[in-house]
Amino acid sequence: MIKYYNRKQNKYEIEKVAGEKYLNWSYSSPSGKGLVELLLKKKLFSKLYGYYCDTKISSKKIKNFIKVLDIDMSMYSKNYNEYSSFNEFFIRSLKLGARIIDKNDNILISPCDGKISAYENVNLNKIVQIKGFTYSLKELLQDDKIYNLYNEGTCLIFRLCPTDYHRFHFIDNGVCDHTTKIKGHYYSVNPVALKNINKLFCQNKREWSVFHSDNFGDTIYIEVGATCVGTIIQSYSKGSRVLKGAEKGYFKFGGSTVIMLFKKNAVKIDDNLLLQTQLGFETAVLMGEKIGLK
Incomplete structure (x- = not known):
């Protein structure tokens, strides 16, 4: 349950x-x-x-x-x-107007539908997977340079279950770099699995990119595959300018995860999201919904 x-x-x-x-x-x-x-x-x-x-x-x-x-x-x-x-x-698409996207430059929106866990002042060597389980950003990205720029920043984890809308979007106007693809396993990302598989996100197939956001600085997007998610599709064009709410990509069948990293002081996450995370609960959010402020 x-x-x-x-x-x-x-x-x-x-x-x-x-x-x-x-x-x-x-x-x-x-x-x-x-x-x-x-x-x-x-x-x-x-x-x-x-x-x-x-x-x-x-x-x-x-x-x-x-x-x-x-x-x-x-x-x-x-x-x-x-x-x-x-x-x-x-991978069904929404009707026009099915999600309201706040275009205010100071508003941080959710990139997808799902359940969010939010962490501020993160220790890059002990990012929380779920209570009792942590991992390092260096292991997750497999990159020796970029990871240390996000120390004491903000980490957002969005868990998409099979019933959710499975497309993910840009949180701001800006430009996205190329996607780095990392091979891995296909464990489920359900909380049942997260409680039993150490460093699950670092073991699963995943893709990551840096989004140069106009209002929230350089933000890392990480898409994590899961059981029966054989494919992660990136539908954006590298180096092309995108608008807030534009589609970045989508997952094929299965539960999946989007992880976002912001640099220190780049964003202030809504208090109720932080509180529920501290209490051990995820919060349901929809793509385009306000989740923080600049």
Whole structure:
């Protein structure tokens, strides 16, 4: 059971998790852990499942997936029966106006839908994965130069579950550099897995880039793959100027994670997000929603 904070309604809610019993078994029992290490974390498994999700027959899963997980389709550009495969449904686009993006230069918006954990004054050698588990930014980026520029800065972790809108966007006007791709495993990023796999983000497949934001300085975007996420698509053009709210890329099927790093004093995150993180809870946010100030 995953409890998160709904700040719009000022209450805690229980997340609907796709395959919750299976996830608990896979990452908590000896036999399940054995299967994860033997097969589920491997690229081949996610790649094969990705192929299936690209087929027409996979579209038969869509209707029941929406019903069981109570997905509101009114905000999306197509009806459920208009998608030719499950992956096409999974990377679905929003209707125009489905998300309100605050264009104020001083407002930091969420880059995606998901559950956020927020940390200020981060120690680069002990960035929090989940309570009791930490990792270093140097390990995450595998870069000896850039990581130390973010000491005592701000780290935001956005967890996207399979039910979420799976496109991620730019938080400001600016220019994004090239993407560095790092090979890795495909562990689930569900909190059940985060509690059981040490330095999970540093072990999984991931991609990162530096976004030269007009108002928040040089910001690191890191996209982390997960079980059944065989592909991370970057849809932006390196070196081209983008506008706040423009699409950066998207994940194909599975839960995924976006991590953002800001330099010291570049941003002030909303107090309720920081408080809930300190209390051990993620907070639900939508792409374009205000999460901080310059």
